[in-house]
Amino acid sequence: MTASTAETVAQTMEEALERDILALKEEHRDTQPLYRAVAALLFFKYGQPPTANHMYTLVRRGSMSAPAQALKAFWSELRDKSRVRLERADLPEPLTTLLGSFGAQIWELALAQADVSLESFRAEAQSAVDTATAALAGAEREISTLQHVMENKNRTMLAKDERIEALSAELSGERARAALADQQLAEARAEHETMRREAQQAREEARSLLEAAQRDHQAALERLTANERRALLEVDSQRQAASKATKELGTVRQELQLARERAAQEVQELQQQNSSLSRQVGALEGALRELRAQTKRPLQEPSRATPVSRRLRAAR
Template sequence: MDTAAATEKQLLADIDRLREEFTQTQDLYREVCVLLFFRYGMTPTANKLYQLVRKGSMTAPAEALNKFWEDLREKSRVRIEHPDLPEALKTAAGDLIATLWSAAQAQARETLASFQGEAQVAVFEAKAALAAVEADRDKAHQTFQKVQQALDQANERIAALGQQLAADGATNAALESQVQQAKAENAAHQQRLEDARRDFTAELDKLRAAAQLADERFRAAETRALLEIDRERSAGTKLQKELDTVRAAANQAAERHRSETAAIQDQLGGLRQKIGMLEGNLQAVTANRDLIVSELKAAQVQLADATAQASMMRSEAENWRHQAEEYQRIAAELRESVKPQRASRKPKAE
């Protein structure tokens, strides 16, 4: 079935070529008769000619066919012109040579058929090799698609890692901002503590000055009391009360300062603990960032390997395409080599 289809396809191609070469209808039908009989070993008929050419009226192929048979019979006969030979001997010799010519043409057709068969086998083998190359090319294309898919996945993984790295960077920036804010709060509390210490020192100095002044006044009063003990006893009692009041106020101020100092130290300890926690979180985020950077570098190496493999597969696919074109060229040369000489091998009348 495949051989008949190939032969039919080649016959139609040859007829199309004859259409371009012979524009006259009778010439075209005559050449198609020669093509069918001498090249393809087919006996031409009027219906077959009209089906192949489809030009002119129905009588055109019949006329061309009759002319073809007349020319063939005329050229197949061999006349022997010699004055000394009898007519019967001339006729017998001519018939013998015609028979030899027919046998030679039959042998030539058989040889041509054998050669065409061998050429068809070579063409089929070339087609099989071409099919194998195309199968390898399809397999390489599938492999390339798999590599391309892996490459796309690696790109998606790199994009995801990049997004995660950006998110971790934002978290890191937020944590650093919180650390800076905590340090600022700590500095503010330290300043408040220093201010409280200064205020306490100033107030303590005032109380000491007041106590010293009261003591001096008490001593003066005591001196005066020694001189005027009765008159100044009431005044001494009053001064003693004032001194007790001043001392009680100094004690209350010292106690209040100790309470405020303890509260500030508690706040400072909480801030230090919070700073420690923030620094721990910052270290964890930094370690996670370093891990993501390592994974990103590994993904980039994987991407480079996949790109190199894709380039190698493209090169192999190009080599297979060149081999397929070479097989097609060899098949075309085989088809051209089996074309018989169409018109140049016609017998010459002697």
């Protein structure tokens, strides 16, 4: 079994345990019966030694003393049932009582040591160890005393019966755990197959999206190249237009300079003509004044009007 499969199986067992705990909470409203049921569930179904801390973490009801009290009652009940099975063995009464008491004490010791998280259980376990050790020493002495009255066949049968019973119990537990593990493994494999198909579908979708993105990118690149080519053509056209406009501007400037020179020459000619006209106007005005003066005087000889006429003609 690989590490990932083991983790999946462990997670599946935790989920199944949580579901069983919820079902027990619905079934048992009282705290003590609920904790005893949880202890039995952990021990018989999941093969885990129940502890007060673990039970309180799963149930979260009552105080910390509640699971400890329920756990003690659970072990006591198991001890009593184990003692009843010992009483059915074909043994003398003193030996049966002694072995039953010894087995119960060993049982309490082993189970009390499972809950190492509580100091009270540690003290009780140590006391149980001391008591069991003393009981074991006494039992060994009494068994040694009774061995000469026990037949070899009975001792052999007792050992075989105990071994067969223990192996049967272990075999039943291993079969139950193996069946549960097989079921969980099958569920984990089915879940893995589902996840594999979903991952394959996700990869295909991602591939399709990537191809579409690549096509879009190529189309965008082509559009960008075309736009860049058009922009270069437009820039070249604008450059040519600017060069043509520069040449035309130079021509216009030359024509404007020529026009300015012609206008200056024409202005100069007009100024010269204006000066000439001003002189002519001045002469005409002088002649006009003299003519008016003459018209006011008596009519004279024609020979005296001759200078005025000459000035008028000169003015013209």
